[in-house]
Structure formats: structure tokens, C-alpha cells
Amino acid sequence: MKSLKHLFEKNKVWAESITEKDSEFFSHLSKQQLPKYLWIGCSDSRVPANQIVDLPPGEIFVHRNIANVVVHTDLNCLSVLQYAVEILKVTDIIVCGHYGCGGIQAAMENKQHGLIDNWLRHIKDVARFHDAQLQATDDDKKFDLLCELNVIEQVKNICNTTIVQNSWENDAKLTVHGWIYNINNGILKDLDRCISSNKEL
């Protein structure tokens, strides 16, 4: 072990502390995973899925990318979604954005950031769809608003995938939620966009 020795040490202490509380924890979990939730969140290091809802390994299936975007042609995200819905049969899909998102901020700027600008185009599209609402908002509130609007758009994108559409067609119990996390105080807020059917969509 050449480097990052401290991480292996921390891992050992962590695994031991879990086994101490429940000696069967890892042997049970190694046989199967049965998470009820799919989490689609930002890659930001301050927004770790399991930790902020205080759930142990095995409880959340996770996909993260910059600015929690669900792109219609992103095979990575769609494969996670398909596996979660069709195989794991999750009951809830959570799109969780966060205030102060660097991806959203970069998308609001009129300057180049390199390759990532091609990814951030999706957020510029969200801003374009909601141009009137953003224009009518005070400058100091625009950033927070776009973080929220981005979550709501990604909820719609998930609902419109063939995966979720077919699941609802088959009467599966599946709800898509839009949440936003405040990195200033660690508190989650529900954006009140729970969708469980095409009628609600």
C-alpha cells in the first residue's frame, strides 16, 4: 500500500464498528440488496446520499452526476434507472439538487469552462424554458430558483422515460420526488413535486 493508507485504516475501523453492533450485517447484505429508493443527486462532495438521510449501506441505489441532470440519451443514468425500477423494484425515485450547486452557477455564467460546458448546456436549456420566471426574479434569488427549477425539470425527465412510463402502465407503485438540500444547514426540502402517475404528470 503506497498511499492513502489513512483511508484503509478508517475503513477498517468503520467495518469493525458495524460488525460490533450487528455481527450479521455484512453477511446478510452480501446475499442481496433490496433498496426501496433510487437517489439521483449531484456529485458534490457535500451532498452524500446515505449520510444526509442517515441510512446504512443497502438502503439507497445511487446515481450522481454534476448538477443531478437526467438526460434523455444518457445511457449511464438510464441504465441505473432501468435496473432500479425493473429489477430492484424501488418504490420511490428521489431527484435531490442542492443550493449553491457549482454546476448550476457555471451554467449561469457567460464564459467557457471547457468540456463541461457541453453537459451544462442541459441546465442552460432549463433556464431558457423558465426565462420569464427567472427574469421576473431578483438577481440574488435567481441562483436558488434555478437550482430548484433544475430539480423539477429532471423529475419531469424521469417521468417521461419509457422505463417509468411502462412501470406506471403496469400499475407499479412508483413515485418520483423532487428535493433540494441546503448545504448551509444540512436540511432537505421537498419541492412538492411528488408524481405517481401520468395523470399527476
Ligand code: CO
Ligand atoms: Co451540485
